[in-house]
Amino acid sequence: MSALPATQPTTAHPAPSGRLAPGPRAPMRRGERIGGAMAHHLRVYRRTWRGSIISRFLSPLFFLAAMGLGLGSLVDSSAGGVGGQPYLQFVVPGIVAYQAALLGFGDATYPVLGYIKWNRMYSAALSTPLTVTDVLLGHLIVLGANLVVAVTVFIAIAALFGSFASWWVLLGIPVGLLTGLAFAVPTFAISATITTDNVFGILYRFVLTPVLLFSGTFFPLEQLPVVLRPIAWATPLWHGVELTRDAAYGRSPGAMGLVHAVVILAFVAVGWVLAHRAFTRRLTS
Amino acid sequence: MWAPSSSVGVVGDDVLLRARGLTKTFGDFTAVDGIDVDVRRGEAFGFLGPNGAGKSSTMKMVGCVSPVTSGELRILGMDPDDDGPAIRARLGVCPQQDMLDEDLSVEENLWVYGRFFGLSRHEVRARADELLEFAQLTERRHDRVEPLSGGMKRRLTIARALINNPEVLLLDEPTTGLDPQARHVLWDRLYRLKRDGVTLIITTHYMDEAEQLCDRLVVMDRGRIAAEGSPRSLIDAYSTREVVELRFAVDEQDHHVDAVRSVGGRVEELPDRLLVYTDDGDSTLAAVHERGVKPHAALVRRSTLEDVFLHLTGRSLID
Numbered sequence: 001m002s003a004l005p006a007t008q009p010t011t012a013h014p015a016p017s018g019r020l021a022p023g024p025r026a027p028m029r030r031g032e033r034i035g036g037a038m039a040h041h042l043r044v045y046r047r048t049w050r051g052s053i054i055s056r057f058l059s060p061l062f063f064l065a066a067m068g069l070g071l072g073s074l075v076d077s078s079a080g081g082v083g084g085q086p087y088l089q090f091v092v093p094g095i096v097a098y099q100a101a102l103l104g105f106g107d108a109t110y111p112v113l114g115y116i117k118w119n120r121m122y123s124a125a126l127s128t129p130l131t132v133t134d135v136l137l138g139h140l141i142v143l144g145a146n147l148v149v150a151v152t153v154f155i156a157i158a159a160l161f162g163s164f165a166s167w168w169v170l171l172g173i174p175v176g177l178l179t180g181l182a183f184a185v186p187t188f189a190i191s192a193t194i195t196t197d198n199v200f201g202i203l204y205r206f207v208l209t210p211v212l213l214f215s216g217t218f219f220p221l222e223q224l225p226v227v228l229r230p231i232a233w234a235t236p237l238w239h240g241v242e243l244t245r246d247a248a249y250g251r252s253p254g255a256m257g258l259v260h261a262v263v264i265l266a267f268v269a270v271g272w273v274l275a276h277r278a279f280t281r282r283l284t285s
Numbered sequence: 286m287w288a289p290s291s292s293v294g295v296v297g298d299d300v301l302l303r304a305r306g307l308t309k310t311f312g313d314f315t316a317v318d319g320i321d322v323d324v325r326r327g328e329a330f331g332f333l334g335p336n337g338a339g340k341s342s343t344m345k346m347v348g349c350v351s352p353v354t355s356g357e358l359r360i361l362g363m364d365p366d367d368d369g370p371a372i373r374a375r376l377g378v379c380p381q382q383d384m385l386d387e388d389l390s391v392e393e394n395l396w397v398y399g400r401f402f403g404l405s406r407h408e409v410r411a412r413a414d415e416l417l418e419f420a421q422l423t424e425r426r427h428d429r430v431e432p433l434s435g436g437m438k439r440r441l442t443i444a445r446a447l448i449n450n451p452e453v454l455l456l457d458e459p460t461t462g463l464d465p466q467a468r469h470v471l472w473d474r475l476y477r478l479k480r481d482g483v484t485l486i487i488t489t490h491y492m493d494e495a496e497q498l499c500d501r502l503v504v505m506d507r508g509r510i511a512a513e514g515s516p517r518s519l520i521d522a523y524s525t526r527e528v529v530e531l532r533f534a535v536d537e538q539d540h541h542v543d544a545v546r547s548v549g550g551r552v553e554e555l556p557d558r559l560l561v562y563t564d565d566g567d568s569t570l571a572a573v574h575e576r577g578v579k580p581h582a583a584l585v586r587r588s589t590l591e592d593v594f595l596h597l598t599g600r601s602l603i604d
Contacts, residue, residue: 019403020412020450025374028403033370036400043393044386124384126350128401128449129370284350285311 028129037130037138040121045146055106056150057157060099064158067091067218082220085165085249092163093248094217096172097179097240100151104180105208107143108187109200115139116192122283132279136188136272143184144177151176166250175247179240182264185271192278211235216242236267299326301453301484302347306356309342316342318508319356326452329475329485331502333495333590335602339508340488341381344457347486348378361452374402377451377483381458383442387431391422394430395445402449412448419474420444436467443474453484460494472497490602492590504594511597516590523596524588525550527566531559531573531580541578548572553595562592 019025028036072087082090115121125135151173158164190199214224215237221229232238239260246253253260302324309317317339324330332340345351346358349365349372358365360372385394392413399409417423420440430438439459446454459475460468475498479485489495495502496516504511504519512519533541538559545559546552548569553560563569566585573580594602 019374020408022450022452023375024371025449026403027371028374032403033401036403039400040386040397043389043397047388119386120380120382120384121386123350123380124398124445125401127348127373127376127378127380128398129374129403130401131370284352 030134033130033134034138034141036128037125037134038142040125041139041142045142056103057153060095060154061157063095063098064092064161064163067095068158068161068163088161088163089165089248090220090245091218092158092161093169093172093244094241096151096155096158096176096248097237097244098212098217099154100147100176100180101183101212101237101240102208103147103150104143104182104184105187105204107146108184109191109203110197112139112188112191113194113197113200116282117195122279126283132276132284136275136279140181140185140188144181147177147180147184148173151180164248166248168250169244169248171247172244175240175243178261178264178268179236179244182236182240182267182271185268185275187271189271189274189278192275192282211237216245236264239263300324300359301326301361302330302486303359304347304356307343307346307353307358308355309339309346309351310354315508317346320503320505320508320510322503322510324453324484324486326484327479327482329479329487329498329500331495331499332486332488332505333490333492333499333502333594333602334488334505335490335594335600337507338490338505340490340505341457343505344455344486344488348376348455349373374449375452377446377449377454379439379443379446379454379456379459381461383438385430385438385441385445388429390427390429391433391441392417392426394441395448398445399448404449409448412450416444416447419447419477421470434467436463436470439463439467439471440474443471447478451483453486454478456485456487458488458490460489460491468494492594492602495590502590504590504597506594506598506600512593519590519593520588522593524592525562526564526588527562527569528586528588528592529561529563529566529569529573530584530586531561531578532557532582533559534581537581541580544576544578545573547576551596555601560592560595562588562596 068088068091072091075081075087081087122135126132155164155169155172159169190203214228215221215232215235217237221232221238224232243253243257243260246257300323302322304320304322306319306321307317308315308319320343332343334340342351346353346365347360349360349369353365361375363372365372386397389397395413395416396409399412404412417426420443422437422441422444425433425437430441433441443454443456443459456475460471463471472494475485479498485498487494487498499516501513501515502519503513512523514522531541531545538554542552542554542559545561548561550569551562553562561569561573570583570585573583591602594600
């Protein structure tokens with residue numbers, strides 16, 4: 001019987017990192033640890049991206065066709081567009097931010113609960129040198145990269161339909177990333193707190209859907225009764241929609257731009273603190 | 286090496302795990318209640334006890350995942366509170382649930398895990414090839430994990446736990462849920478690891494597994510250690526050489542208890558049988574027959590760790 005591989009360092013290829021040798025191992029830098037966590041999620045996306053094409057790329061195009069082109073022709077002919085702009089150019093920036101929020105939320109629900117509860121890959125990762133911070137950041141970075149790809153592809157295709165008045169629309173990519181994260185990061189905290197996935201259905205129907213519809217995405221906030229407007233102000237989506245729309249129109253958001261950015265970043269920051277705490281409690285108690 | 290940082294004192298190089306008064310509480314519930322344990326390099330060490338005895342909580346503390354509530358714990362001479370990542374870099378952990386990414390292939394699971402330990406792509410692939418061979422999964426390497434059998438998933442989990450060439454392998458209930466054949470395949474793999482000098486720390490509620498695999502073990506009950514020693518020495522200390530098992534027709538057992546007790550030797554009443562502890566099973570059984578007791582079935586066997594547990598706690602390992 002040959003010697004056991006399990007206890008022999010790979011002899012054919014001496015280990016340059018020294019991390020297979022007995023005794024103390026070279027510590028991993030933060031970047032290496034996060035890279036390790038990212039490598040897992042990249043591999044999962046590599047396996048599953050085909051199945052997500054419809055939700056990621058086709059769904060926003062359906063909205064563009066139905067709302068921007070279909071409804072838009074009615075709005076433009078009867079009301080002369082929105083604030084002097086063609087409805088297509090009004091609504092598509094809203095769809096960009098809407099898509100980012102929806103993707104950010106979706107990617108932080110079932111996949112995160114799955115890694116916590118079903119296949120427990122987070123626990124497997126936390127049995128290695130990786131820490132809660134590494135596991136969270138690794139997942140969020142890949143999720144963010146995925147948001148950037150989805151938003152960029154949609155903006156590129158929407159541009160072919162004349163949806164944007166200005167090249168400044170490219171700022172919609174970082175804005176879309178941050179808007180998506182403003183939904184994803186707090187949702188990580190929720191996913192790490194709940195025990196049953198029924199909660200996602202309730203969240204989607206009673207929180208996310210009204211937010212998606214009433215954040216100035218498909219019609220200006222001014223159409224809402226005054227009492228309802230503060231609700232939109234409190235959601236990161238309205239701020240994301242406003243920033244994206246300003247960019248697509250090529251106009252400066254002025255001081256409000258700062259307010260928008262602060263609100264969005266606050267959701268990301270508070271979400272991070274809550275998610276880190278929820279992960280620590282759930283996975284390392 | 287690391288300077289000892291506490292009252293535990295100098296930890297000998299051959300003591301890989303040292304616990305003193307190790308305690309874990311969850312709110313009002315005390316899962317681990319002040320246990321003392323030493324595990325030496327190259328040993329196969331077991332925690333034997335029923336579900337809920339505190340074995341898994343102990344393993345999570347040893348695996349540097351769950352913080353110690355109180356007491357001292359040193360693994361490889363280090364304190365999990367200060368050096369968790371450095372300790373985990375040298376441990377292999379095979380948890381009770383497999384925790385595999387079932388959407389990925391067999392070899393992808395190994396690659397992904399190797400990257401968590403900071404191994405280079407090259408190291409991971411070479412190591413994965415060896416471990417697939419070791420786990421007898423080379424033919425299934427490209428298959429998705431999800432449809433594999435329970436035994437294969439378990440072997441893959443163990444192979445994955447070995448990806449970083451650990452000095453200590455923690456196995457939490459390694460064969461729970463496996464069929465007998467898959468258990469024997471797994472035990473064979475674990476013997477090989479032990480032979481090669483990997484320190485094994487195993488929890489189990491199967492007394493046969495503890496007897497087969499462990500050089501030394503502690504019997505755990507309700508968060509405490511009830512006894513410690515080699516399987517043989519525990520049986521010698523807490524049981525007799527042989528055991529007579531007497532089974533009776535339904536509801537008849539109670540009528541015969543007094544007659545059986547009059548034979549001498551300790552008698553344990555289980556719901557479905559009486560156990561008589563004796564150094565000579567055949568003569569004890571003959572004495573039972575002489576008293577006119579006619580059991581439905583009778584069996585003389587050697588004492589096992591199950592008998593030790595029964596003696597120490599008054600309960601069975603598997604309820």
